[in-house]
Amino acid sequence: MTSTLKKDRIAENFREKMDYDELLNCMRCGFCLPSCPTYIESGMDESQSPRGRIALMKAVVDGEIEPDDDVKRSLDLCLGCRACEPVCPSGVNYGHLLEQARDIIYQNKKKSVGEKVVRGVVFKQLFPHQDRMINAASLLGFYQRSGLQKVARYSGIMNFFPDTLRTMEKVLPTVPKRRSMKNRAEYMPAIGIQKKKVAFFSGCLMDTVFMKTNDATIKLLQYAGCEIVIPKTQNCCGALHGHSGEREKAKEMAKRNIEAFENIGADYIISNAGGCGAFLVDYNYLLKDDPVWSERALQFSKKIKDISSILVDLRFHKKEMKLENQIVTYQDSCHLKNGQKTFMEPRVLLESLQGIKYVEMKDAGRCCGSAGIYNIVESEMSMQILDYKMKQTKNTNAKTIVTANPGCLLQMQLGIEREGLTGKMQAVHIVDLLLEAYENANKTN
Amino acid sequence: MLDEHLKNTLIEIVGNENYQDSKTSLLTYSYDATPGFQSLPEAVISPRNTSEVSQIVKLCNQHRIPIVPRGSGTNLSAGTTPLHGGIVLLMKHFNSILEIDEENLTVRAQPGVITQTLIEAIEEKGLFYPPDPSSMKISQIGGNINENSGGLRGLKYGVTRDYVLGLEVVLPNGEIIKTGGKLAKDVAGYDLTRLFVGSEGTLGIITEALLKLIPKPETKQTILALYQNLEAAAKSVSAIIANHIIPATLEFLDQPTLKAVEDFAQIGLPTNVKAVLLIEQDGPEDIVKKDIEKITKICLANNAISVNSANTEEEKEALTAARRAALSALARLRPTTILEDATVPRSEIANMVNAIQEIAKKYDVTICTFGHAGDGNLHPTCLTDIRNQEEMSRVEKAFEEIFHKAIELGGTITGEHGVGAMKLPYLHLKVGEAGMDIMQNIKEAFDPNNIMNPGKMFPIERKRVVVEE
Numbered sequence: 001m002t003s004t005l006k007k008d009r010i011a012e013n014f015r016e017k018m019d020y021d022e023l024l025n026c027m028r029c030g031f032c033l034p035s036c037p038t039y040i041e042s043g044m045d046e047s048q049s050p051r052g053r054i055a056l057m058k059a060v061v062d063g064e065i066e067p068d069d070d071v072k073r074s075l076d077l078c079l080g081c082r083a084c085e086p087v088c089p090s091g092v093n094y095g096h097l098l099e100q101a102r103d104i105i106y107q108n109k110k111k112s113v114g115e116k117v118v119r120g121v122v123f124k125q126l127f128p129h130q131d132r133m134i135n136a137a138s139l140l141g142f143y144q145r146s147g148l149q150k151v152a153r154y155s156g157i158m159n160f161f162p163d164t165l166r167t168m169e170k171v172l173p174t175v176p177k178r179r180s181m182k183n184r185a186e187y188m189p190a191i192g193i194q195k196k197k198v199a200f201f202s203g204c205l206m207d208t209v210f211m212k213t214n215d216a217t218i219k220l221l222q223y224a225g226c227e228i229v230i231p232k233t234q235n236c237c238g239a240l241h242g243h244s245g246e247r248e249k250a251k252e253m254a255k256r257n258i259e260a261f262e263n264i265g266a267d268y269i270i271s272n273a274g275g276c277g278a279f280l281v282d283y284n285y286l287l288k289d290d291p292v293w294s295e296r297a298l299q300f301s302k303k304i305k306d307i308s309s310i311l312v313d314l315r316f317h318k319k320e321m322k323l324e325n326q327i328v329t330y331q332d333s334c335h336l337k338n339g340q341k342t343f344m345e346p347r348v349l350l351e352s353l354q355g356i357k358y359v360e361m362k363d364a365g366r367c368c369g370s371a372g373i374y375n376i377v378e379s380e381m382s383m384q385i386l387d388y389k390m391k392q393t394k395n396t397n398a399k400t401i402v403t404a405n406p407g408c409l410l411q412m413q414l415g416i417e418r419e420g421l422t423g424k425m426q427a428v429h430i431v432d433l434l435l436e437a438y439e440n441a442n443k444t445n
Numbered sequence: 446m447l448d449e450h451l452k453n454t455l456i457e458i459v460g461n462e463n464y465q466d467s468k469t470s471l472l473t474y475s476y477d478a479t480p481g482f483q484s485l486p487e488a489v490i491s492p493r494n495t496s497e498v499s500q501i502v503k504l505c506n507q508h509r510i511p512i513v514p515r516g517s518g519t520n521l522s523a524g525t526t527p528l529h530g531g532i533v534l535l536m537k538h539f540n541s542i543l544e545i546d547e548e549n550l551t552v553r554a555q556p557g558v559i560t561q562t563l564i565e566a567i568e569e570k571g572l573f574y575p576p577d578p579s580s581m582k583i584s585q586i587g588g589n590i591n592e593n594s595g596g597l598r599g600l601k602y603g604v605t606r607d608y609v610l611g612l613e614v615v616l617p618n619g620e621i622i623k624t625g626g627k628l629a630k631d632v633a634g635y636d637l638t639r640l641f642v643g644s645e646g647t648l649g650i651i652t653e654a655l656l657k658l659i660p661k662p663e664t665k666q667t668i669l670a671l672y673q674n675l676e677a678a679a680k681s682v683s684a685i686i687a688n689h690i691i692p693a694t695l696e697f698l699d700q701p702t703l704k705a706v707e708d709f710a711q712i713g714l715p716t717n718v719k720a721v722l723l724i725e726q727d728g729p730e731d732i733v734k735k736d737i738e739k740i741t742k743i744c745l746a747n748n749a750i751s752v753n754s755a756n757t758e759e760e761k762e763a764l765t766a767a768r769r770a771a772l773s774a775l776a777r778l779r780p781t782t783i784l785e786d787a788t789v790p791r792s793e794i795a796n797m798v799n800a801i802q803e804i805a806k807k808y809d810v811t812i813c814t815f816g817h818a819g820d821g822n823l824h825p826t827c828l829t830d831i832r833n834q835e836e837m838s839r840v841e842k843a844f845e846e847i848f849h850k851a852i853e854l855g856g857t858i859t860g861e862h863g864v865g866a867m868k869l870p871y872l873h874l875k876v877g878e879a880g881m882d883i884m885q886n887i888k889e890a891f892d893p894n895n896i897m898n899p900g901k902m903f904p905i906e907r908k909r910v911v912v913e914e
Binding site for chain 1: 467468469470472473474475476477478479480517518519535537559580582583706708709770771772773774776777780781782831
């Protein structure tokens with residue numbers, strides 16, 4: 001239970017820090033309701049809708065209700081998928097409001113010693129430092145390769161973990177060896193005629209657990225005619241922090257990234273993770289009140305582009321790409337679609353592949369329930385959302401589900417595992433599929 | 446909060462999961478899409494069937510607890526704000542389409558079915574249910590019936606009222622009645638069906654509806670006529686009707702509305718003109734073609750600078766979808782958006798458009814105008830800031846004058862949004878004192894204890910209800 005004193009402090013912070021004009025910008029028309037996964041899955045509960053959540057935030061500011069546990073619960077259960085934003089005719093920046101509200105609640109939350117330690121390690125010690133991310137990932141790699149994983153699975157020790165985590169453990173990709181994670185080149189030339197100079201945002205998780213996908217991204221950029229710079233001093237984008245009520249830490253990380261990229265002279269900064277990209281695009285908002293950094297942040301944000309978007313710009317879909325005959329479907333990354341407004345490009349690329357039949361699933365733009373660590377902390381709702389998603393993917397008869405963000409990729413793999421479809425259906429990151437198709441078609445020439 | 450005993454009885458009826466009274470729940474059912482109205486209910490209840498509705502209503506009638514039936518809460522006259530507390534009755538479990546009867550061309554549906562879902566199910570069978578309020582993606586059929594919703598197709602096809610053949614209603618005393626039927630003709634007694642349509646939840650709870658369907662038009666064409674002068678656009682509207690053409694849709698958007706909508710939809714709407722008419726005709730191909738040709742000529746003769754037609758289905762859909770977003774898109778411009786729906790005879794559209802502009806100037810307020818010009822139903826929308834009391838009072842005066850002007854031109858204070866709490870002070874302008882009396886007598890005959898959505902349509906004198914034991 002939240003104490004009265006604490007509630008008073010939260011309410012005061014709401015009055016001081018929430019953007020009241022933005023709250024008023026919601027005119028409560030309800031056009032967002034049908035787009036909200038939690039509204040739908042909760043059986044149309046208004047307190048689980050964007051309009052309801054904004055009304056709650058405003059009511060706390062206006063002193064109409066206290067920020068009690070139910071208010072916190074309503075905000076916690078939001079996926080942060082931002083599907084409500086593109087359908088909002090008034091243009092309410094819901095994502096910003098959610099971040100502000102969560103930040104206030106978490107800064108005031110009394111955390112247990114355990115939670116403090118975990119949050120400290122994750123947010124301050126681990127993610128901001130890529131070398132430590134590599135160490136952590138190596139540990140996971142050691143677990144997978146050493147035989148420990150097998151021991152863990154057969155010994156039954158995994159049964160002590162919640163269902164979602166247990167299945168998640170099964171679908172995690174095999175982590176690359178420590179050496180390869182440490183020795184990434186800083187510069188890669190274009191293959192063929194150079195058309196653009198780009199910088200690559202390699203990401204923290206993407207450059208460890210999903211390193212193969214990063215390699216594929218770089219390869220594709222080279223084939224597309226890009227000279228690539230990968231600054232060593234970059235770090236995690238800070239999205240995890242920003243979405244979990246650690247805004248100050250997120251700002252710190254944003255500044256480091258801006259510094260790392262600003263003097264390269266790149267035309268674009270390329271990201272291959274929808275979640276990171278949307279946060280990078282938003283640096284100018286994150287740092288808007290910082291006189292020293294706001295302009296630099298704006299210049300940085302303007303250059304952010306998703307891999308699928310630059311590939312279409314460079315007409316990569318006109319190149320020959322071929323796969324074995326199969327049905328392919330695409331699951332939008334919420335933040336790529338709603339944050340970066342990139343949703344046509346992946347489809348254009350997929351439809352250009354020879355041999356495949358692209359079938360759009362119903363509600364492809366609806367969140368898969370991954371949402372950062374949502375599938376672990378809110379696994380019941382997440383699995384309910386995932387079940388709906390799997391029903392739609394199965395209706396397409398697809399063999400391959402294509403995603404554009406590591407979280408979505410893992411979640412879809414989780415869905416395949418839960419449905420017992422492992423071996424019959426696969427989930428892949430779009431760049432891995434594109435590279436395979438490109439090299440497949442071009443290996444003989 | 447409701448009395449503990451009463452609360453327990455209600456929980457016995459609907460089950461724990463369908464009774465909510467946390468502060469969060471009460472707050473999120475304290476408003477609808479109408480600015481400036483908010484009031485907490487004491488409980489939010491979601492009955493699962495008609496018998497449960499009847500039990501709840503009986504109990505509330507006995508204890509004099511107000512009941513506000515609610516669909517998705519998109520109405521624009523504060524009709525679903527629980528201004529006197531009590532119970533918000535959610536119809537979310539009533540979400541089935543029960544029967545599509547292709548021999549009688551009817552659909553039987555529960556009130557919680559989303560309008561768009563109903564329309565899609567019907568169009569799959571090659572049939573057509575025309576009422577299409579702008580909120581159709583989320584609004585519920587029950588809400589549409591209670592508010593007698595209109596929409597973009599009202600001009601040619603009429604409004605919700607014209608499609609309701611029969612209803613199942615729980616009366617305020619808990620009795621269940623069925624009105625109408627699958628009948629093209631039926632004069633047995635008073636037409637209670639029509640009385641319930643547009644009654645704003647003040648006479649009973651609708652638990653089932655029988656709706657009329659028509660064959661789906663074969664083709665559709667959409668054009669945009671561009672104007673550098675508001676009056677010219679308005680005059681075109683009257684001229685089209687006067688030439689005996691009834692388009693399916695004839696919408697008017699002024700420049701500020703166009704800009705706001707384009708900002709949202711980004712479909713290449715012309716933002717450098719003063720007004721546009723969005724016109725749609727449907728029906729057999731050759732007739733549609735002829736009508737559109739005639740309409741184009743009339744628009745050009747009335748000083749349209751150009752007339753462009755939408756070429757693909759996507760383009761047509763994008764245009765009407767953009768128009769549906771007009772009100773909410775205007776909310777981008779100022780913190781508070783207040784919308785009215787004064788309606789005049791179609792011949793008076795140009796006069797009304799001019800009057801709105803003059804009134805806006807007189808009170809120094811920003812009023813954008815869009816709306817279903819073809820049926821005389823305009824949506825003058827005031828962009829303001831609820832925090833600025835001085836401005837708000839000018840807004841109120843401006844709207845009052847708009848209502849008076851509408852009545853003077855032979856119109857009404859509300860064409861499709863209903864009276865609710867918002868237009869309650871002006872109802873007498875339209876219906877007169879004797880009209881008010883007879884309406885209030887009807888209300889009393891149905892609901893002597895005034896438990897059904899009190900404070901809507903008519904002023905309420907008594908104070909907030911105290912639970913009696």
